[in-house]
Amino acid sequence: MTLPDGVxxxxxxxxxxxxxxxxxxxxxxxxVVFLHGNASxxxxxxxxxxxxxxxxxxIAPDMRGFGDSERRPIDATRGLRDFAExxxxxxxxLDLAEPAFVxxxxxxxxxxxxxxxxxxxxxxxxLINPVSPHGYGGVQRDGAPCQPDYAGSGGGMTNDDFIExxxxxxxxxxxxxxxxxxxxxxxxxxxxELNPELEDAYxxxxxxxxxxDEYYPGDATGSDNWPGVTPGESxxxxxxxxxYLDLTGIVDVDPAPPILWVxxxxxxxxxxxxFFDAGYLGKIGELPGWPGEDEFPPQPMVTQTRDVxxxxxxxxxxxxxxxxxxxxxxxxxxxxxxxLSVLTDHIP
Numbered sequence: 452m453t454l455p456d457g458v459x460x461x462x463x464x465x466x467x468x469x470x471x472x473x474x475x476x477x478x479x480x481x482x483v484v485f486l487h488g489n490a491s492x493x494x495x496x497x498x499x500x501x502x503x504x505x506x507x508x509x510i511a512p513d514m515r516g517f518g519d520s521e522r523r524p525i526d527a528t529r530g531l532r533d534f535a536e537x538x539x540x541x542x543x544x545l546d547l548a549e550p551a552f553v554x555x556x557x558x559x560x561x562x563x564x565x566x567x568x569x570x571x572x573x574x575x576x577x578l579i580n581p582v583s584p585h586g587y588g589g590v591q592r593d594g595a596p597c598q599p600d601y602a603g604s605g606g607g608m609t610n611d612d613f614i615e616x617x618x619x620x621x622x623x624x625x626x627x628x629x630x631x632x633x634x635x636x637x638x639x640x641x642x643x644e645l646n647p648e649l650e651d652a653y654x655x656x657x658x659x660x661x662x663x664d665e666y667y668p669g670d671a672t673g674s675d676n677w678p679g680v681t682p683g684e685s686x687x688x689x690x691x692x693x694x695y696l697d698l699t700g701i702v703d704v705d706p707a708p709p710i711l712w713v714x715x716x717x718x719x720x721x722x723x724x725x726f727f728d729a730g731y732l733g734k735i736g737e738l739p740g741w742p743g744e745d746e747f748p749p750q751p752m753v754t755q756t757r758d759v760x761x762x763x764x765x766x767x768x769x770x771x772x773x774x775x776x777x778x779x780x781x782x783x784x785x786x787x788x789x790x791l792s793v794l795t796d797h798i799p
Contacts, residue, residue: 454497468515470540476507483798486558499783504795513659517659525690558581579783585696587752592748597748601682604692622655678740721780730748733747760772
């Protein structure tokens, strides 16, 4: 793995996991823990960390099943707790005192879970296009399931050809479902072009995702309810299912860390019309048999997040929403200078 000159890599053994991480800054700097998203790794933060001011100590671990960290099965029924507890073990091993957290996508959910479980240990939360506090897929605006068995969410909703190409290490751009083209189409805003060497580094990071029933995307079970599949009990995408993931407890966290919510205005992964959401795909005719808006509407992911953060503010917390124009799911990659500026204004 090629890294910027100011970023180093190593593996740290904790009592839970041999955790590979990248880091920058001085050991006595203010600690900031960066948590990556699904089908990615810490590598997506390297350039941002390299530009972080010297007063910070930045740590970005590869979560279990991703990057170069040890492979350990993911218990989806724990709703991202496996990841959060791995991170806490790393924080303790490195003796990081009350770090700030930056979480992107799934990593934003892990950061929220960490704050819910360990509120005294979090200085601030910076959440970049985070998963909705109500989980991912198959729910109404208030978080109630569209189907009683949470059909339409979890590991069974992932494209089979993408999984096969991911497992095969496909670095090509010869199909819409190749990891490279999925990144171009969905991680980034339409028309965004990366430096070819940087794009290759990010594709390699995606390909470091472990696939299978216990990892990405997880197992699945058939359902009599539309669209015919319901979450299994293991793997990353099942851990994101609203069947197991409920982060609305962030509203009651005490003490309440200040929250910065950064999102790309053209995000098509975490959106009120997400191209990975069964309700939206049904509405636009990509999934046949859609039962209609009343029974299975598109999940309003951004609206749900705002609703919960407004409750957070009403309960005495503070949050700020920053929309980065002309960016998709990865504004820290697409507009690093802009994101770095708002991050350093927010992090104590």
